[in-house]
Amino acid sequence: xxNFNFCCPxxxxxxxxxxxxxxxxIDRNKKVLMIYGGGSIKRNGxxxxxxxxLEGYNLLEFGGxxxxxxxxTCMRAVEMIKREGVEFLLAVGGGSTLDGTxxxxxxxxxxxxxxxxxxxVKGIEVRDALPLADVITLPATGSEMNSGAVVxxxxxxxxxxxxxDYVFPQFSIIDPExxxxxxxxxxxxxxxxxxxHVMEQYCTFDVNSPLQDSWALGILKTLIEExxxxxxxxxDYDTRANIFWCATxxxxxxxxxxxxxxxxxxxxxxxLTAFYGIDHGQSLAIIEPRLLKNQKVSKAKKxxxxxxxxxxxxxxxxxxxxxxxxxxxxxxxxxxxxKTKLSDYEIxxxxxxxxxxxxxxxxxxxxGEKGAIDADVAYDIVKAC
Amino acid sequence: xxNFNFCCPxxxxxxxxxxxxxxxxIDRNKKVLMIYGGGSIKRNGxxxxxxxxLEGYNLLEFGGxxxxxxxxTCMRAVEMIKREGVEFLLAVGGGSTLDGTxxxxxxxxxxxxxxxxxxxVKGIEVRDALPLADVITLPATGSEMNSGAVVxxxxxxxxxxxxxDYVFPQFSIIDPExxxxxxxxxxxxxxxxxxxHVMEQYCTFDVNSPLQDSWALGILKTLIEExxxxxxxxxDYDTRANIFWCATxxxxxxxxxxxxxxxxxxxxxxxLTAFYGIDHGQSLAIIEPRLLKNQKVSKAKKxxxxxxxxxxxxxxxxxxxxxxxxxxxxxxxxxxxxKTKLSDYEIxxxxxxxxxxxxxxxxxxxxGEKGAIDADVAYDIVKAC
Numbered sequence: 001x002x003n004f005n006f007c008c009p010x011x012x013x014x015x016x017x018x019x020x021x022x023x024x025x026i027d028r029n030k031k032v033l034m035i036y037g038g039g040s041i042k043r044n045g046x047x048x049x050x051x052x053x054l055e056g057y058n059l060l061e062f063g064g065x066x067x068x069x070x071x072x073t074c075m076r077a078v079e080m081i082k083r084e085g086v087e088f089l090l091a092v093g094g095g096s097t098l099d100g101t102x103x104x105x106x107x108x109x110x111x112x113x114x115x116x117x118x119x120x121v122k123g124i125e126v127r128d129a130l131p132l133a134d135v136i137t138l139p140a141t142g143s144e145m146n147s148g149a150v151v152x153x154x155x156x157x158x159x160x161x162x163x164x165d166y167v168f169p170q171f172s173i174i175d176p177e178x179x180x181x182x183x184x185x186x187x188x189x190x191x192x193x194x195x196x197h198v199m200e201q202y203c204t205f206d207v208n209s210p211l212q213d214s215w216a217l218g219i220l221k222t223l224i225e226e227x228x229x230x231x232x233x234x235x236d237y238d239t240r241a242n243i244f245w246c247a248t249x250x251x252x253x254x255x256x257x258x259x260x261x262x263x264x265x266x267x268x269x270x271x272l273t274a275f276y277g278i279d280h281g282q283s284l285a286i287i288e289p290r291l292l293k294n295q296k297v298s299k300a301k302k303x304x305x306x307x308x309x310x311x312x313x314x315x316x317x318x319x320x321x322x323x324x325x326x327x328x329x330x331x332x333x334x335x336x337x338x339k340t341k342l343s344d345y346e347i348x349x350x351x352x353x354x355x356x357x358x359x360x361x362x363x364x365x366x367x368g369e370k371g372a373i374d375a376d377v378a379y380d381i382v383k384a385c
Numbered sequence: 386x387x388n389f390n391f392c393c394p395x396x397x398x399x400x401x402x403x404x405x406x407x408x409x410x411i412d413r414n415k416k417v418l419m420i421y422g423g424g425s426i427k428r429n430g431x432x433x434x435x436x437x438x439l440e441g442y443n444l445l446e447f448g449g450x451x452x453x454x455x456x457x458t459c460m461r462a463v464e465m466i467k468r469e470g471v472e473f474l475l476a477v478g479g480g481s482t483l484d485g486t487x488x489x490x491x492x493x494x495x496x497x498x499x500x501x502x503x504x505x506v507k508g509i510e511v512r513d514a515l516p517l518a519d520v521i522t523l524p525a526t527g528s529e530m531n532s533g534a535v536v537x538x539x540x541x542x543x544x545x546x547x548x549x550d551y552v553f554p555q556f557s558i559i560d561p562e563x564x565x566x567x568x569x570x571x572x573x574x575x576x577x578x579x580x581x582h583v584m585e586q587y588c589t590f591d592v593n594s595p596l597q598d599s600w601a602l603g604i605l606k607t608l609i610e611e612x613x614x615x616x617x618x619x620x621d622y623d624t625r626a627n628i629f630w631c632a633t634x635x636x637x638x639x640x641x642x643x644x645x646x647x648x649x650x651x652x653x654x655x656x657l658t659a660f661y662g663i664d665h666g667q668s669l670a671i672i673e674p675r676l677l678k679n680q681k682v683s684k685a686k687k688x689x690x691x692x693x694x695x696x697x698x699x700x701x702x703x704x705x706x707x708x709x710x711x712x713x714x715x716x717x718x719x720x721x722x723x724k725t726k727l728s729d730y731e732i733x734x735x736x737x738x739x740x741x742x743x744x745x746x747x748x749x750x751x752x753g754e755k756g757a758i759d760a761d762v763a764y765d766i767v768k769a770c
Contacts, residue, residue, distance in 0.1 A: 003399060004400060005396070007395070007396035011390070014390070014642070015386075015389060015643075018388065208627070209627070210611070211603060211604060211630055214606060215600050217599075219599075221595075221599060226595070242386065249596065258626070
């Protein structure tokens with residue numbers, strides 16, 4: 001096991017009816033900005049629940065954060081915050097709204113040049129941010145219990161991430177009931193996103209970390225068991241609760257302490273989203289099987305363990321078990337209605353591979369737990385998608 | 386799954402050589418009191434490592450916290466703190482030293498009457514405490530990442546617990562190398578303590594929480610795999626690291642969110658320690674198998690899952706699988722040299738059962754996840770030990 005340093009100060013308030021508890025956690029004397037997305041929270045009743053809970057607060061609103069939140073939109077919120085003297089940010093929505101809010105929190109206090117260029121592209125360390133919290137409505141990104149955010153810049157077709165302890169949510173309210181009305185596509189996207197988050201942290205090389213492995217595999221197993229249940233009965237509370245807790249634990253870093261991490265599927269997938277606008281979950285489901293195939297030898301031990309412990313595959317040769325694990329993962333995605341080929345989305349694999357190779361060459365990237373995926377390897381992976 | 390509310394603000398700094406990082410986390414302008422136990426840290430080099438790391442600090446020392454820390458000793462530390470104007474507490478040692486330090490931190494700021502009577506017996510809420518942190522040297526209690534503490538009062542033969550968000554360690558340094566020199570008895574006690582912590586959180590009744598279950602079982606499985614390795618090779622780093630991380634995760638509440646909890650084995654075991662002075666781990670190993678037998682019907686589903694998923698027992702009838710799980714747990718304890726009968730410790734079961742019944746009658750206790758264990762049931766359990 002590697003050395004590690006871990007702290008997650010976020011309070012999680014999980015369960016039925018928890019939105020009503022908001023006033024326990026936000027100072028009544030602060031000027032609060034509620035940040036949300038395209039308005040789904042108005043249709044599913046969450047907006048009304050939040051407004052009711054925060055009656056009497058000095059509450060402003062900023063709507064319109066997009067899926068794959070845009071830098072350009074975030075900066076309009078920053079202007080409003082500075083103009084109005086906002087002191088506390090409450091994201092209400094999915095991971096995109098929360099990620100956008102994290103960037104807004106940091107950008108509002110950033111005193112250098114262009115915040116996207118500095119924080120996202122150059123990686124300049126964030127040294128302050130407005131306090132923030134969230135009512136998270138989509139089980140997917142795990143952003144509700146971590147300090148990372150992904151934001152896109154329209155102008156340059158870029159989708160990049162930043163991390164800072166300053167943008168941990170002070171608290172996250174998770175009421176699984178609010179996911180009853182999720183469109184099926186978002187439910188599936190969330191399950192695949194969670195699955196791939198776990199794989200990025202688990203499926204690398206062995207460093208003798210049996211506890212972390214068992215926890216990662218426990219999330220995968222639970223997702224595989226719960227996914228068909230939620231499709232059959234979208235308003236079953238326990239199923240929705242189990243899936244949401246998997247999503248949160250899939251990226252709160254409890255499973256990744258002391259182990260190597262991959263994240264190449266995400267970083268290639270981000271490019272697909274940046275170039276073609278496909279959903280984040282879809283981009284992962286397309287890339288991951290081909291990436292695992294490409295890196296099979298290096299990941300054989302973990303893939304074989306996945307085959308045996310999660311999929312119950314009895315195959316004693318690691319490389320053969322690895323093949324079967326990759327097939328089983330793709331079959332799982334397909335079984336819940338997630339398409340896994342670029343052609344399913346009318347994207348030309350050759351063109352996508354070329355574009356991504358070019359961009360990765362410019363950035364001189366070396367992705368994956370061993371840095372083995374450079375622009376040319378990424379080209380091979382995407383071409384095979 | 387039940388609703389839950391979770392926050393653990395403790396930073397964990399885990400791995401080789403991490404004691405040297407102490408100055409990163411303690412303000413150089415604070416007056417620090419280093420609290421330790423019977424001096425084992427002087428023999429194993431930890432004391433020297435801490436002193437070296439904190440060179441230049443205004444550092445006082447208080448040694449002599451006992452295993453099963455005593456209220457009377459803790460209050461001598463409180464006197465010293467008040468006299469010297471100490472501002473930060475650093476516990477260096479095992480869970481007893483840390484638990485004592487948590488009580489000292491709360492008692493130093495307590496302005497009511499007798500702190501033990503008020504906080505431990507009457508359960509009056511703690512509203513302030515000195516900031517504290519630890520260098521934890523024993524994988525066992527999990528105290529390094531939670532807000533609970535158990536302290537005994539000699540005068541009344543009592544061993545009681547309290548919880549408060551104010552006594553979360555600010556940080557915990559865990560260097561598994563410092564456990565190489567642990568006496569075998571403490572290594573075994575720690576493994577059993579961790580095992581029982583997990584069982585207290587897992588082995589109740591089913592509330593449809595597959596993720597929590599899989600994580601709990603993952604800790605148990607890891608302990609069963611690592612225990613013989615550490616006995617065979619006490620200086621294998623990975624084995625020591627895996628066991629320590631199991632111990633921390635066994636009681637940092639990551640596995641217990643949204644599920645019922647038991648704790649009856651601990652509460653009965655505490656009485657054995659209070660009356661007879663046997664080790665905490667020993668008390669648990671004695672009580673648990675008999676308690677599980679007694680509560681078998683109510684716990685059958687979880688015991689059967691334990692049998693199948695951890696011990697690989699193929700038995701389709703839950704009650705029969707439950708019996709086999711209980712036998713397998715006791716066999717595991719015995720296999721690593723932990724004795725599990727009162728007679729092994731020259732304690733008369735009848736006398737112990739009588740004493741505990743009398744005390745539980747006075748307190749009118751109803752223990753366990755269903756409150757089903759009253760004084761008479763506890764009597765039956767202890768008598769069978």
